[in-house]
Amino acid sequence: MTDHHNAYDGLLGGDASQWAFGTDFEDPLAGVDTTLPEGADAAALAAYCLMLGDDALIYSHRLSEWASNAPDLEEDIALANVALDLLGQARLLLARAAAADPDAVPALPPGSPVPPEDALAFFRDEHAFRNVRLVEAENGDFAVTVVRLLVFSTYRLALVQRLATSRDPVLSAIAAKAVKELTYHRDYAGRWFLTLARGTEESRRRLVRGLDLVWPLHDELFVAHDVERLVAEQGVGVDPASVADEVDVLLEQVFSVSGLERPRLPRTGSVAGGTGRHGRHSEGMGRLLAEMQVVARAHPTGRW
Amino acid sequence: MSGVRTSAGAHEVAAAVVDPEMPMLTLEDLGVLRDVEVGPDGRVTVTITPTYSGCPAMATMRDDLVHRLADHGYDEVSVRVSLHPAWSTDWITPRGRRALVEHGISAPGPAPRHDGPIALQLTPTRRVVDCPRCGSSETELTSEFGSTACKALYRCTACLESFDRVKEI
Structure with a gap:
């Protein structure tokens, strides 16, 4: 038996079995064959995985801000669960990006135990993030959150359903798993959308305001970046423009049941010719990253 | 050893x-x-x-x-x-299902099959769920997201107990 001089001795080394969670990082793709499919471009596949991974990571962080702040306990738990699913998708996608193109991973001090997917999440600067701007926007009230979750999960579900037949077996497996998770997210958001639309005058007013706030960033989801077009041509990715019609039909279904018109608002303009997929982000992104990354960056050789 | x-x-x-x-x-x-x-x-x-x-x-x-x-x-x-095929609750064994119910957790039904576009469910999916405590089928869904990612929360309107259900995926 170990004789501990103080309560903290046991934290250093020794028998890891005393911990509920392992003290070592584990590779989420341990044993998975990450060989590139024939004809796939490594750098493009990695860049594409960063786009899908960053969407999930940044949105997961935003949604997790609802933990302990939601209107009631059920919604608190629901939003935290959605955030957890997305975080899991992000981890796998960033690990896939790192395996495809190790050069995409920021360099850390020698001996750093930080795994590649964490290096990508915590040690890239704002301009290196490839998420759409929709996911980085501040949560707003619960109605705004419901609208944004409906738009995002409808888009992402349509996308990952097609991605499940990717020629990259890793991406295909991650996508097939995500389909099951996103089905629950989209139904959750759709039901709340309807509930708020048919609720009180105030809930409906807030929902309409939410739509007006979220809608200008909706178009950006379906504008293909060169990388997305390239991976789609190579059979490993999906051109987001190809899911626009399906998403449109589904959203129209929710709008018509709710008795709401889709907003007629111009889309948020690009910044210096670029959008989120080019690393050009909106004001909230910097603050989000500051909070998300500060602890990891303060301890680049830390073990967690 | x-x-x-x-x-x-x-x-x-x-x-x-x-x-x-x-x-x-x-x-x-x-x-x-x-x-x-x-x-x-x-x-x-x-x-x-x-x-x-x-x-x-x-x-x-x-x-x-x-x-x-x-x-x-x-x-x-x-x-x-191994990521492929994705895990499904259909893989939970009959013995596992019995153990869940014995411990007050409702076992999942058959996982939904996804062929083609997935329809949007704007009303909660009606599932026949028996209360693992009193056996009544008078139960209602409280939330699709329960104490862990894999569980939904139900309530029995007969014995008034809440219970977890492993949700079908």
């Missing part, structure tokens, strides 16, 4: 490891344990399939597998992940 190091022996040890969040289920009952093999060098390779992408229990499952196998003399253990 040492014994005969066979794939069957290692499988027996690995199969008895329990889920960290639902300890009434072994990893085999849960359907997470896909394969256990002992190589000619005595090295054990365990293959598992994650339940949910972000399930925090996966790290614990790996650790528990390594430790329990080490307790039985299998010192070299690596745990691999």
